[in-house]
């Protein structure tokens with residue numbers, strides 16, 4: 298008889314959800330958790346499903362918001378995280394906020410009382426050769442395990458920090474101001490020669506931008522967060538602090554670029570944006586990792602000519618975060634290509650946030666269970682929120698510049714016949730969520 302045991306490492310958002318899903322499908326789950334004996338700098342308890350910071354699962358609007366849609370999909374799939382959140386919900390307008398202690402206690406009790414789940418406390422420090430495993434060890438994966446993962450993947454494919462540059466919806470960029478061109482028109486093909494989107498600045502605009510950067514509200518680093526960080530990737534406001542011209546000689550240098558709208562005008566500085574997904578719906582602002590607070594970011598970035606009406610798929614940030622270069626390392630079953638007995642789930646796969654991490658746990662739990670049961674099963678289609686995310690991290694994202702991603706409509710394949718731009722947005726989002734619900738339901742039904 299085949300061994301139907303699944304080991305899951307990490308009882309956070311993803312590991313708890315993965316355990317619940319697999320156990321409900323009849324799999325014996327051993328859930329390994331290092332807390333409370335081994336601590337992280339952010340967790341406070343030994344409970345499963347502990348929320349390390351905010352107590353919000355963000356928008357619960359499943360018609361107009363991609364996060365709300367992910368809630369809907371997880372509820373449809375009998376998700377433990379969503380059921381616990383609904384049970385311990387607090388009033389928060391359109392957002393889903395919870396009583397964090399009651400929420401985590403509920404998850405812990407549900408898992409501990411499940412007949413198919415056993416819990417083993419202790420740190421796992423290696424990638425095992427035998428058995429089926431899911432590693433859901435999160436952004437604060439223990440250092441020893443981090444080392445073991447890096448040994449397997451190569452150190453350049455496991456990051457210990459994220460340095461996220463803001464990501465903008467392509468449709469919200471003013472193309473009467475911005476133009477497409479790679480520096481010095483580099484590249485063999487026209488696509489490569491036009492790989493970047495450029496936003497020009499005059500001297501006055503540049504000076505005002507630097508003033509705003511220097512004055513903006515910034516987030517402080519957590520204790521223990523900065524070690525080893527600053528070598529690679531300075532936040533733009535830190536570069537600006539080093540000298541007003543630093544950015545103009547760094548990520549905002551204007552050389553090798555000609556304004557397609559005003560070829561005779563030489564820009565004083567240029568902000569470049571690079572395509573962030575295969576669909577071409579998202580662009581990231583190159584080199585603009587930042588510790589500015591979210592409110593300040595939108596204000597400051599909208600000063601960039603061409604981005605006055607920008608909509609942000611995600612804002613920038615810099616955090617302690619262990620994550621894989623999933624586009625190169627994982628297959629679409631979330632298995633490590635070099636060690637198919639090992640899956641990864643949650644934030645360590647390069648998604649960001651409680652909701653996204655739980656969703657990736659749900660998927661990994663179901664995929665692993667199907668494999669153990671000898672049932673063929675693929676991920677949900679890319680038209681669903683869960684499918685859009687998994688397709689992004691295991692294929693659609695640019696591997697070279699891969700940074701953690703939130704769920705957003707920019708990851709969804711466009712809908713035929715829908716109006717683009719801001720005006721058509723409400724109808725388009727409803728179209729995305731209607732399509733997703735139908736196709737997610739079909740995906741679920743195919744498994745029953």
Ligand SMILES: Cc1cc2nc3c(=O)[nH]c(=O)nc-3n(C[C@H](O)[C@H](O)[C@H](O)COP(=O)(O)OP(=O)(O)OC[C@H]3O[C@@H](n4cnc5c(N)ncnc54)[C@H](O)[C@@H]3O)c2cc1C
Pocket residue numbers: 306307308309310311312329330331332337339340347349350351352419420421422433434435436437438439442519617642643644645649650651652654655
């Ligand atoms: C400081 C901080 C603040 C954050 N704030 C927010 C926020 O406000 N909102 C939001 O949506 N997201 C936030 N995040 C991101 C958040 O961590 C994720 O959204 C979510 O918790 C990730 O879920 P996960 O299951 O992947 O990881 P986690 O929830 O962190 O779970 C991982 C689990 O694995 C365990 N573990 C680690 N290594 C080992 C090992 N070697 N052996 C055994 N067990 C191990 C850990 O103890 C932990 O229980 C924050 C992250 C950090 C670090």
